[in-house]
Amino acid sequence: MISARCSGIAGSGAAVPVLEMRGIRKQFPGVVALDEVDLSLQAGEVHVLLGENGAGKSTLMKILSGAYRKDAGTILMNGASADIQGPGDALARGIRVIYQELNLVPHLSVAENIFLGAAPTTWGGLIDWRQLHDRTVSLLADLGMDIAPTTPVHRLSLAQRQMVEIAKALATQASVLVMDEPTSALTSREVDQLFALVARLIARGVAIVYITHRLDEVYRIGDRVTVLRDGRHVATSLLSEVTVAELVRQMANREVGEHLPKVRVTPGAELLRVEGLGRGDVLTDVSFSLRAGEVVGIGGLLGAGRTELARVLAGADRADTGQIFVAGQPVCLRTPADAIAHRIGLLPEDRKAQGLVGGFTIERNIALPHGRQLAPYGYLPARCEATMAEPHVRELRIKGASTQPARLLSGGNQQKVVLGKWVAGNARIFIFDEPTRGVDVGAKVEIYNLMNRLTAAGAGIIMISSELPELLGMSDRILVMHRGRVQAEFQSADATQESVLTAALGLAS
């Protein structure tokens, strides 16, 4: 714990909060991202914001930074109403956000980056290099950073770049600093450095919103914690009064609102087996198997290696180590064509970027992987693509004129078109990466039913999902990944939201 000064903060309520967000609401087409969310910040406080992927943390911070506009609610600063219409307003009010992906210009020096766009100038309009240098030196000394102002940023370590980013944020008067998973790429020594800096900042009265997935850090650095779930405020507590188990429960305990129409099938022969798969530092020693009729769910947080695993199995990326067996035979998946030949189909998370050619019709998208089969000599007879696609369009109930370009379809229909590509090629192993992301509720159920039909017909499904009800409800078995490894494996009957989330956070072995 960094300080003792927080003892009076939440208790007395005497101090006026630096920042208060009340009843914040934000709606995107088809989804309410934030609903009646409150957050208050005291000067000199580290306020931790916790929640699963998609809980609304980033949306809330984007409203604070002016990147998004709220649909309802009020924002107060030091007790007075603060109207934040855009990034300029937020900056003028002393709100600074440090995003996970840093925004520095690699080939400029530390000093130039810190004062980018606000460099001191001489009366002729030229940059006043001496003043720039001096101000940087004093700023860095003030923050206790040991970095030379003339060093080009690309020569710095990641932790040092993060510090430069913080220095940049504080070069002008700042009262609220938002840090989005600042330690995700740091070594433990660098984390210590960063926390020392945070301690110095709060001593100066800066209020910090700290977003993280690492629960161990939360207790080291935080004073209070607010948990969001599904865009709603769950609880705000003093960290001295809340246990890890309680936090996990607050994050996980969502109601299983929709009925999941899971149909269980007696598993058949083994379709796929993976042994000791590794790739760089994103996948380490991943082993599992998939049988006909089975849905193997893969849980974990963003960056746990789930999508990387899917890409290796689809031949999009290559594994460095390990072996993949399809129907008991060792196979080499060098290209997507190899994976398709072994009847593996990937339904990527980002359908628009990876699943579909947006300007192509439904028919042409479905026929795209099957050119060689349709036209052995390269010539495509008129309507041969339509003839191939039509039965699948009907069977999958894809709504939209068959001549309509795929980019104009709804999320659910786009997902069905991607599925159609693989069904048309008689795939047996389907990899669904976030199958219902960006899909409305009605279409979700349809996609679950299609998954049931696939497993009933003897296919196997690997389903990556960040939605716990979906993961628990549709899987037969669940693997939970954490930092590129399989952290835990459950039969779905034995898994609970808490146990999956605990494993995803890396807390249990």
Next chain:
Amino acid sequence: MTRPGALARARQFGTVLGLLALSAVLWALTPHFLTVPNLLNVAQQTSINAIIAVGMTFVIISGGIDLSVGSIVALSGVALGAALQDGQALPVALAIALGAGVACGLVNGAIVSWGGLPPFIVTLGMMSIARGAALLFTEGRPVSGFDPLFRSIATGHVGGVPAPIIVTIAVYLIAHVVLTRTTFGRYVYAIGGNEEATRLAGVPVRFHKTMIYAVSGLVSGIAAVILTARLNSAQPIAGMMYELDAIAATVIGGTSLMGGQGSLAGTLVGALIMGVLRNGLNLLGVSSFLQQIVIGAVIIGAVLVDTLLKRHRN
């Protein structure tokens, strides 16, 4: 929302209207414009740009660009000229000319695909390399004087129609079938529309991208044959700025530089607009300096109208 198929047709219809309007104005201004000899003349002069623009259309639909076509015309031309003067049979000499074009295109495509460099850079380099090779090979001097059989490629007629026009029509018909009725053509659009999704669909994207640049090299070789026959001379400085004319014809024809959409019919109309404009300005006695300004304005104007229309519909 209009169906994009309809939108594309409307767009092409607009280009055709532009061509007709331009012709009507010229017909009103000068009696010489609408005569059979003059129109055949326009078609013949347009043929070289129109043929090169076929390859440019393939490349641009796939999301790339080919700046080297003008230099490839020069290199193919001098290879052809040297082969003919060396006494090679006409078919052999033609094969050498087309082979030189294809070879340059394959190098472009292979470096773009496997080297992962931007097409702009690779073909800019090839533009200089092919030009330099043509100059080095001929020591900067034109290769001239060919037998009448070869020259008939430019001067001959079939049923009153000049041979270059027949070659152009043949190239367009074949290329149109390739682009709309073969898997290769489908992949050209797919790669330009979404290269990653196309790769994940199991399409050998690198191979097909390489072939796309080879097509561009091939048609540049064909254009070189016609140009050499017409001039009765192969010149290492031939084909300067042809890449810009080809790009202009392609974009006036409605092919998007973003890739993924476009058509050869549009490109043909685009090439004709440029040809008719040049011819008309010549007939009207407009100075060649002013002509450049007018053509530049037409290129910008055509694409601007297209962009504004699209924005309006969205």
